[in-house]
Amino acid sequence: MAKPGLPKLIATDLDGTLVRSDDTVSAYTHEVLERVRAAGIRIVAATGRGPRLAELVRTDIRAADFLVLAQGGWVIDQNEGQLLRSTWLPGRDLALVLQSLEAEVGPLSVMVEALEHHDAPLWGDFDPTWRYPVVIEPRTRAECTTGGVIKAFARSFEHDVDDLLAAARRIVPPQVASVTQAGLNYVEICPPGVDKGTGLAVVTEAVGVDPADVLVFGDMPNDLPMFAWAGWGRVAVANAHPELLAVADEVTLPNDDDGVAVYLDKLLSR
Missing domain, CATH: 3.40.50.1000 (HAD superfamily/HAD-like)
Incomplete structure (x- = not known):
């Protein structure tokens, strides 16, 4: 006790x-x-x-x-x-979230975490500013959103991460996905709830x-x-x-x- x-x-x-x-x-x-x-x-x-x-x-x-x-x-x-x-975020829902965000803030650099095994790679756009050692496997947006993902990372080329998060909080319905940021210059998109x-x-x-x-x-x-x-x-x-x-x-x-x-x-x- x-x-x-x-x-x-x-x-x-x-x-x-x-x-x-x-x-x-x-x-x-x-x-x-x-x-x-x-x-x-x-x-x-x-x-x-x-x-x-x-x-x-x-x-x-x-x-x-x-x-x-x-x-x-x-x-x-x-x-x-x-x-x-x-928990997993359906790829189709992630695709809609990204589409809605880009309509508001412009193009995004996106990586997704879709595999749970030890040291699994991230998929998507290579980003030289990512501060941690990681293997990034280049994949198209369509390939990244074909199946469910654990979470996704989205970075704006024009907006500060706090501004991007403010836009995501306003645009993304909570029943579709959860959004946050953890200090990596990326907004993180997770399953709802x-x-x-x-x-x-x-x-x-x-x-x-x-x-x-x-x-x-x-x-x-x-x-x-x-x-x-x-x-x-x-x-x-x-x-x-x-x-x-x-x-x-x-x-x-x-x-x-x-x-x-x-x-x-x-x-x-x-």
Whole structure:
């Protein structure tokens, strides 16, 4: 059982929040997370990374009991080795979303994540500005939208990502697709009803934890749904997007200064 006065479950974003700018997680952070888990508090990784990057997620947050991947569309129970949620966006719906967006903002560079196996390639338009190592398999828009996808990435040649997200929020019906952005200069297009809040709800329902007992950490607009959902506390790192800082209960140190671990260390020491 979790200690009285502490959350029963902690969920943290990875890139820009737990993971530092050099793509590493400090030994101090790993040690603090192990102490959190030893205190009886479940730990969840809540990330935009898709299932193709599950092994990297496990490396970055070794203490995690659950993985909430692909902005909430895929949920894995680490202890039981079970897939609790897997969602797909029909290709025809993605094609309509892209068509509607391009009618408003002009041409888009698009990549799709359609395969869940380890280190699977992305399909679509090669983008030299993509900051992470990835294999991009060139495919036409029609080929990318033939079948279902886990999610899609769309970048505008003329508009800032926040402006593109604002347009997508206005244009894309929520019953067709969910839209967000995670700091990669891309808007991410996911299946309807998919976000980190609904992904975490799958976890808490499985383990019998109330959202009021959940503490979350994040840095970007894709973390807004879990900030709205969690009740124990919502903590942004100091380097967070203004939208997240505006709704955070507290602000901790930046990711490069191990802000999540520093906050949790103090929490355990109360």
